[in-house]
Amino acid sequence: MTTTTQETPAPTRVELAGSLPETAVLNILRAALAEDAPYGDITSQVLIPAQARATAVLAARVPGVFSGGAVFAAAMRLTDPAAVVDVLVPDGQPFAAGTPLARVTGNARAVLLAERVALNLVQRMSAIATRTAEFVDLVQGTKARITDTRKTTPGLRILERYAVRCGGGANHRFSLSDAVLAKDNHLAVITGGDPAKLTAILRQAKAQLGHTTHFExxxxxxxxxxxxxxxGVDTIMLDNFTANQLLAGVALVNGRARVEASGNVNLHTVAGIAATGVDVISIGGLTHSVVALDLGLDMELTVG
Structure with missing residues (x-):
């Protein structure tokens, strides 16, 4: 994603480059701003002169991997279309504590109005990118790909999935509409506990799909x-298998399908899981349990 922002964009359009769809991101931002200031920011209205201008810097309090530069810029430009935003660190790039990540100059009330929404989103996205990068680093030298799951914050999936990519990970199916993934609850319902029915039922299901639809x-x-x-499935997910069971499972599959490992994956176990030869390691914890990265918006100066 390109993070160099445009100077003074047209008021009717906020530019978002790359793989973050503009309309979806703006919908998220508008909803968040409406939630946070449904009738305006009364604190700024009574304390800050209407024409006051400010410059503020998005700064890192801790090290991490950045994600959400364009989201930060879009939030600022929604409240002040004439704001000048410079994203100083590209998405996906590691940074040290104290690094300036972005700078905004604009109407002071507008900057303060957008501050919390912008921080909340960029802190969460950067936390996800940082956690993903930790997992990716631990499986270097293996063929395993680190992916997310659907365990995302409702309404924020598009941002959280993008953040996983910023950290070097990959995305699983985006939604229930994208691919077939028959899990234990599906199998329990369709087989009635009789494993002898499994092959025939799965074949019948696969026959109903188009040739481009993935079946897992x-x-x-x-x-x-x-x-x-x-x-004839495309991918088989080995859920909550031990490392020895994964080794045996990969050997049994023997290239007849892609092998995904899931369950009990953490920073202590992921390297051993990758070493078994699995193709994919899916980790719900990339998105469902990260703690927001500590970033702050520091006002540098006020003009006029």
């Missing part, structure tokens, strides 16, 4: 692997 099935025991593979 989750298994939680070794004895499910062959019946699932016999249905």
């Amino acid at each position: 099935v989750e298994v939680d025991s070794m004895d499910q692997i062959e019946p699932v593979l016999a249905a």
Whole structure:
């Protein structure tokens, strides 16, 4: 994503480059601003002169990996279309504590109005990028790809998924509409507890799909692997397998499908999981349990 922002954009349009769709991001920002200041910011209205201008710097209090530069810029320009925003660190780039990440100059009331929304989103996105990069670093030298899951904040998935990519990870299916992923609850319903039915049912389901639709099935025991593979699935997810079970599972699959590992993945276990030869490691913790990265917006000066 390009993070060099335009000087004084047209008031009717906020530029967002790359793979963050402008309309979706602006919808998130407008909803967040409406939530945070439904009738305006009365503190700034009674304390800050209407024509006062300010320069503020988005600064890192701790090290991390940046994500959300264009989101920060868009938030500032929604409250002041004439604001000048410079994103100083590209998305996906590591930074040290104390690094200036972005700078905004504009109407002081507008900067303060956008401050909390912009910080909340960029802090969360950068936290996700930072956590993802930690996992990615630990599987270097293996073929395993680190991916997210659908365990995202409702309404923020597009931002959180982008942040995973900023950290060097990849995205799983975006929504329930994108691919088939038959999990344990699906299998329990369709087989009625009879594993002998599994292959035929999965084949019948696969026959209903277009040739471009990905078909994945989750298994939680070794004895499910062959019946699932016999249905011709694209990916088989080995859920909550131990490292030894993963080794055995990868050997049994033997290239007949992509192998995904899921469950019990953390910074202590991920390297061992990757070493088993799995193709994908999906981690809900990339998005569902990160703690916002400590970033701050420091006012540098006030003019007029």
